[in-house]
Structures are given as C-alpha cells and as structure tokens.
Amino acid sequence: MIRYNNDLLKLISELAKTEKGIIEKNYAPDENIILQNEKLFYVYILKSGVVKCYITENNGKDFILEFLGEGEIIGELEILNKTTSLSNVVSITDLKVYKIPSSYFMEMLQKNWNFNELVLKVLATRLVQTASRASYQQNYPLEYSILKLVYLFSNQPLKLRKIDLAGYLGISTRSLNRTLLSLYNKNIIHPETMDLLVTPQAILQLLQSFDRG
Numbered sequence: 001m002i003r004y005n006n007d008l009l010k011l012i013s014e015l016a017k018t019e020k021g022i023i024e025k026n027y028a029p030d031e032n033i034i035l036q037n038e039k040l041f042y043v044y045i046l047k048s049g050v051v052k053c054y055i056t057e058n059n060g061k062d063f064i065l066e067f068l069g070e071g072e073i074i075g076e077l078e079i080l081n082k083t084t085s086l087s088n089v090v091s092i093t094d095l096k097v098y099k100i101p102s103s104y105f106m107e108m109l110q111k112n113w114n115f116n117e118l119v120l121k122v123l124a125t126r127l128v129q130t131a132s133r134a135s136y137q138q139n140y141p142l143e144y145s146i147l148k149l150v151y152l153f154s155n156q157p158l159k160l161r162k163i164d165l166a167g168y169l170g171i172s173t174r175s176l177n178r179t180l181l182s183l184y185n186k187n188i189i190h191p192e193t194m195d196l197l198v199t200p201q202a203i204l205q206l207l208q209s210f211d212r213g
Contacts, residue, residue, distance in 0.1 A: 002067045027095040028095075032089070033074070043076050044073070050091075051090060054087055064167040073122055165194070
C-alpha cells in the first residue's frame with residue numbers, strides 16, 4: 001500500500017513559497033535518494049511521485065519497509081536520532097521532492113507548531129501501521145497477506161511487481177510463485193500478472209473468511 005500525507009504536503013507547499021531553506025529537486029525513476037547507512041544532511045518531503053524504502057540484508061536480499069507517495073517525509077528519524085540511514089530510498093516513478101537541510105528542519109520543528117504536530121502524527125501513524133503489518137503477517141497465512149496487498153494495490157496508480165511483493169512480505173519469489181499458483185487454481189488471481197480474477201467485493205469476502213477461521 002502506498003502511503004500519502006495530504007496535510008503535510010499542503011503545509012510544506014505553502015511554506016516553500018516564502019522559505020528559502022526549502023529546495024525543490026527532481027529525480028528520474030530508479031534514482032537513489034538515500035542510501036542505507038549513509039549520513040544524512042537533508043529531510044525530504046515528496047511533492048509528487050512514489051518511492052520504495054527497503055533494507056538490504058547481509059545475505060543480499062532486500063526487505064521492503066514501505067512505499068511512500070505525495071506528502072510523505074523521509075530522513076526525519078535519522079536527523080532526529082542523529083544516526084545513519086536505516087534504509088535505501090529509491091524513486092520508482094518520476095519524482096519531485098522538497099529538500100530541507102537538517103538544521104532548518106530542526107528549526108521548523110521548534111518554531112512551527114503545525115509542522116511539528118504533523119511530523120509527530122507521521123511517526124505515530126507509521127508505528128501503528130508497522131505493528132498492524134507485523135500482526136497480520138504473523139497470525140494469518142501467506143494467502144491472506146498476498147490477497148490483502150494485491151487488493152490494496154488494485155486501487156493504486158502503480159502496478160505491484162512480484163519482486164516487490166516478495167520483498168514486502170519477506171519471502172522468496174519461489175514461495176510467492178507457489179502461493180500465487182495455488183490462488184490461481186482457485187480462480188482468484190493470475191500467477192504472472194497478479195491481476196484479480198474475481199471482483200474486489202469477492203476479495204473482501206475472502207479476507208473476512210480468514211477472520212472467521
């Protein structure tokens with residue numbers, strides 16, 4: 001699921017008109033915005049486009065943390081904690097960002113209470129969503145997780161790729177393909193394109209059936 005933050009986007013767009021410390025920058029698809037373990041000097045707020053945040057493990061495999069869209073902020077945790085970056089962040093579409101120097105970001109937090117409140121809400125929301133994601137991935141079968149994500153992405157402007165779905169779920173592409181084939185045999189989802197073969201309402205009913213056991 002791609003996360004958006006219209007409130008933060010609206011505020012930063014207004015501030016950018018008068019604040020010289022806020023810089024606009026463009027990226028092409030597949031460009032690195034942040035590299036894992038690097039020291040950050042800027043915070044970024046997405047003006048348009050989508051990025052993928054992922055951790056590369058020691059075995060070379062990627063684990064996707066989240067997909068972020070317009071209004072979402074990246075780099076704030078590292079600046080607040082004075083640590084190197086937790087993850088890689090790469091553009092997956094044409095991207096426009098507001099680039100804010102770390103010192104100016106900290107100043108804005110102290111002087112602009114609306115900005116401060118919105119950043120706090122981002123941190124709280126991500127904590128809740130991370131806990132929710134961990135819960136359903138641990139307590140529900142893989143079919144449930146795949147169906148839920150494919151259903152959510154069916155309403156998004158981007159097509160979900162197999163490699164990204166596997167990375168988001170923390171599984172191998174072999175496990176993903178095996179489960180997709182099982183769902184295809186039930187006439188639910190196409191194993192290659194991951195297009196739904198049933199209506200969204202039918203998917204919701206299937207997801208609810210997992211809750212009933």
